[in-house]
Amino acid sequence: MQHDREEPVLVAEGLGVDYGPATVFKDVGLTVRAGEFVGLLGPNGAGKTTFMRALLGLVKAHSGVVEVAGLRGKKLRDAVGYVPQRHSVAWDFPIDIYSMVLSGRLSLRPWWRPASREDHIAAAHAIKRVGLWGLRGRPVEKLSGGQRQRVLVARALAREPELLLLDEPFTGLDIPTTEQLLELFRELVDSGVAVVMSTHNISEAVYSCDRLILFNRGIVADGGPEELADPQPWSATFGVDPHSRWLAGIGLDFAAGGAHA
Numbered sequence: 001m002q003h004d005r006e007e008p009v010l011v012a013e014g015l016g017v018d019y020g021p022a023t024v025f026k027d028v029g030l031t032v033r034a035g036e037f038v039g040l041l042g043p044n045g046a047g048k049t050t051f052m053r054a055l056l057g058l059v060k061a062h063s064g065v066v067e068v069a070g071l072r073g074k075k076l077r078d079a080v081g082y083v084p085q086r087h088s089v090a091w092d093f094p095i096d097i098y099s100m101v102l103s104g105r106l107s108l109r110p111w112w113r114p115a116s117r118e119d120h121i122a123a124a125h126a127i128k129r130v131g132l133w134g135l136r137g138r139p140v141e142k143l144s145g146g147q148r149q150r151v152l153v154a155r156a157l158a159r160e161p162e163l164l165l166l167d168e169p170f171t172g173l174d175i176p177t178t179e180q181l182l183e184l185f186r187e188l189v190d191s192g193v194a195v196v197m198s199t200h201n202i203s204e205a206v207y208s209c210d211r212l213i214l215f216n217r218g219i220v221a222d223g224g225p226e227e228l229a230d231p232q233p234w235s236a237t238f239g240v241d242p243h244s245r246w247l248a249g250i251g252l253d254f255a256a257g258g259a260h261a
């Protein structure tokens with residue numbers, strides 16, 4: 001697929017979500033272009049997962065419009081690969097890696113049509129990309145946390161998405177697995193895929209992402225790592241002291257104006 005890097009892939013405007021009487025966020029707008037790697041950073045309960053699910057229409061928004069690759073409504077999901085948090089998936093379901101990854105393409109065809117040659121090629125390519133081809137027949141319940149995470153990424157990649165939404169992909173992973181996944185995300189970004197990734201792994205995001213969105217019940221700040229040189233929005237987003245050791249250790253040199261430390 002050809003990606004024009006000037007083209008916005010994701011455009012969200014005026015998005016708002018309530019859970020009963022509680023407003024999670026309101027009037028959030030976000031544009032992400034092809035080939036942008038965006039880190040969505042905020043504390044527990046900030047609304048990051050809700051925001052991603054609202055982009056997909058999996059959570060009902062009380063206001064706003066979302067467009068992905070020019071598509072709206074449920075149709076926009078055709079252009080998205082969504083990787084939910086690993087713990088939200090039923091891993092005891094009797095299915096092997098290959099079938100689970102292939103299932104990522106189910107919603108791209110009519111329900112009555114069997115998987116096509118194209119579906120199988122896309123699934124095989126995605127499994128190879130995450131390095132699980134040798135294990136493709138293994139039941140997913142027998143996989144380690146890192147292998148499961150790679151299965152979820154492959155299932156999303158099998159959709160050949162223009163936008164990849166990753167919800168905390170590094171939780172519970174060791175450093176080499178995290179680095180391998182980051183390398184894969186970077187390759188996808190370089191090929192023109194737009195990636196939005198929520199993570200608590202702040203220093204990895206500071207180091208790897210082109211753009212950071214500090215999110216707490218809405219967008220507090222948005223910019224490249226160099227532009228987020230002021231500790232104030234970080235402090236406001238995470239509720240930490242601007243001089244805290246945590247903030248000093250995230251990989252931004254605030255004194256030098258936000259360049260990587």
Ligand SMILES: Nc1ncnc2c1ncn2[C@@H]1O[C@H](COP(=O)(O)OP(=O)(O)OP(=O)(O)O)[C@@H](O)[C@H]1O
Nearest residue numbers: 019020024042043044045046047048049050051198
């Ligand atoms: N299904 C739900 N019903 C009611 N409230 C919910 C529901 N899901 C989430 N919430 C609430 O919405 C708020 C935002 O939650 P969300 O999971 O989106 O945050 P998050 O930033 O992804 O957090 P974390 O980093 O802990 O995953 C929280 O106060 C949470 O308790």
